[in-house]
Amino acid sequence: MLKKLLAAGAVAIGLTGLAAPASVAARTLDEIIKSGTIRVGVNPTLPPLGKFDDKNEIVGFDVDFAAEIAKTLGVKLEVVQTGSPDRIPFVVSGKIDFVMGAMTRNPERAKVIDFTVPVHTEVLGVLTTKDKLFTDWKQFNEPSVTFVQVRGSTPVKFIEDNLKNAKVTLLDNYPDAVRALAQGRGTAMIDVIDFMGEHMAKHNVEWKVVETPIDIYYCGLGVSKASTGLKDWLNVAIFELHRRGKTDEIWKKWFGMDMLKPVGATPYF
Numbered sequence: 001m002l003k004k005l006l007a008a009g010a011v012a013i014g015l016t017g018l019a020a021p022a023s024v025a026a027r028t029l030d031e032i033i034k035s036g037t038i039r040v041g042v043n044p045t046l047p048p049l050g051k052f053d054d055k056n057e058i059v060g061f062d063v064d065f066a067a068e069i070a071k072t073l074g075v076k077l078e079v080v081q082t083g084s085p086d087r088i089p090f091v092v093s094g095k096i097d098f099v100m101g102a103m104t105r106n107p108e109r110a111k112v113i114d115f116t117v118p119v120h121t122e123v124l125g126v127l128t129t130k131d132k133l134f135t136d137w138k139q140f141n142e143p144s145v146t147f148v149q150v151r152g153s154t155p156v157k158f159i160e161d162n163l164k165n166a167k168v169t170l171l172d173n174y175p176d177a178v179r180a181l182a183q184g185r186g187t188a189m190i191d192v193i194d195f196m197g198e199h200m201a202k203h204n205v206e207w208k209v210v211e212t213p214i215d216i217y218y219c220g221l222g223v224s225k226a227s228t229g230l231k232d233w234l235n236v237a238i239f240e241l242h243r244r245g246k247t248d249e250i251w252k253k254w255f256g257m258d259m260l261k262p263v264g265a266t267p268y269f
Contacts, residue, residue, distance in 0.1 A: 026094035026224030029233050038075050040066040041082035041090050043101035048198065048254035050101060061254040062100040065119065068246055072237045088113055091222050097230065099222040114225050116234045118218040120251060123260040124155075126210040127181065127196055128188035136212040140188060141165045148177045148186030155190040158214075175199050190214065197256035209260060216261050239265055 032038050042050040042062045050060040058079050070077035080096045087103070090096045091113050102122065105115045126137045134140060140147070145166040149156050150173060159168055169186055171177045178196060180186050182203035189196075193209050200207050221238070223231045241247045242265035251259050 026092070026226040027097055027230075028227060029229035032097055032230065033073065033075060036075050037078050038066075038070050038073060038098075039078045039080050039096045040069075041080050041087055041096040041099035041101065042066065043082050043084065043087065045083070046101055048195075061120075061250055064250045064253070065241070065247065066100060068241055068250070069234070069237055072240070073233070088222065091224050094224060094226075097223075097227065098234065102217075102219050103222045104217045105220050109222070112225075114223045114227075114231045115220040116223060116231055117238050118220050118263045119238055119247065120219050120259060121261040121263060122192045122194050122217040122219060123209075123213045124191070124215040124217070125193045125213040125260070126188050126190050127178075127193050127200075128208050128210060129181065129184075130206040130208045132187065132208065134188070134210055137190070137210055137214050138163075143167070145187045148180045148189050150174055150177050150191075153191065159190060175202075179203065181205075192217075194255055194257075194260055201256050213261070218263070239267065 027035070040062075042058055042060070044050045044052050044058045044060075046060075048060050050058055050062045053059045058081060063079055066079065067077050080090070082090055082096070082099060082101065084101075087099045087101060088109065091099050098116075100119075103109075103115070104122075105118070109115070126134070126140065128134060141163045143165050145163075147155075147159055147163075147166055147168045149159070149168055149170055151170040156168060156170070159166060166187075169180070171180060174191075174196070177189055178199035179202075181189060182205045188210075221234055223234065238247075242263060248259060248262065
């Protein structure tokens, strides 16, 4: 999953994602309201943030959250399918009004687009079971530890660089990796733990996420720097959705568990 996120630009800064064709002007807040529709970019390759359902329609956390934004603004929602390379160009060119899809806020991206306050977090951490006594990811650097990881995923390299004494068992996909942990065929796995909920729920195991995360990513909405007034309005709307508990409600619906590191609500933007 982390590999998918990295490849999609959720964490990494893809140079192609920073390209910025500007054939169409970004819309201001007033123009969006007058049009009666807000156009939101959603990446359907990042379940459960976005995915195709049985009717080939895009659903997921991002769609439900965007629907709440549209409802609050009093306009209709138009979901626009976006891929990782075209997310930022779509925003800059005005093809969409804002983009979702695990848009990690970082200084490089912020040179090209604006970011709202965080909508959600993603925790890169260690998943294990309650019978294990580890409390910090660095404690796993022992020969007695076996990580179960997905072949080719970014955490494999992280383990090689930072937890050299531990062993690694490679499997082909996330369902198999989580199942192996549930069956006791490994000690732990490292990944963006928020995305493991769907797989964890399939096993009658007392799971444990190690208290000390490796890293926490903060994801907001990506907005064009030319969208006058839109970012300020979105910040107020996002605050309200946090304050009302709506964001947490939607998150739990799609991820099957609470957000590991809640953003919380603060009146200071």
